Amino acid sequence: MNIDKNSLSSSELAPAELSDALATNAEHLDRIANEIYDLADRDRTDPLALLQLLRTLEHLHREIQQDYFQSALPNSRQALYTLLRDIEENGGWPYIQRWKLQALFANLAKTEK
Numbered sequence: 001m002n003i004d005k006n007s008l009s010s011s012e013l014a015p016a017e018l019s020d021a022l023a024t025n026a027e028h029l030d031r032i033a034n035e036i037y038d039l040a041d042r043d044r045t046d047p048l049a050l051l052q053l054l055r056t057l058e059h060l061h062r063e064i065q066q067d068y069f070q071s072a073l074p075n076s077r078q079a080l081y082t083l084l085r086d087i088e089e090n091g092g093w094p095y096i097q098r099w100k101l102q103a104l105f106a107n108l109a110k111t112e113k
Contacts, residue, residue, distance in 0.1 A: 036053070036057070039053055040053060074108075075107055075108065076108070077108060080108060
């Protein structure tokens, strides 16, 4: 199933579609992660190549965090609860700078008034 990330959000998908989309994303990410491990393994004795790989990953992380993840963070208590429940059940919380978490909580406080 191909889902255009610009046309649908996860809240617009039926549970079965969302499950399929998440499974597809997980498989795709697994393939990408394996390719990254292959690159690291290939260059395991080349510190400059490994440094370049780490810099690229850090750059991607920063861009995804700032351009996508930050704007996708919940702005209601119910949505935040759902996100936190998923994190608790499935593990994993990407690195988020403390001030961004504080901004999220401030935003939530404003929407609750």
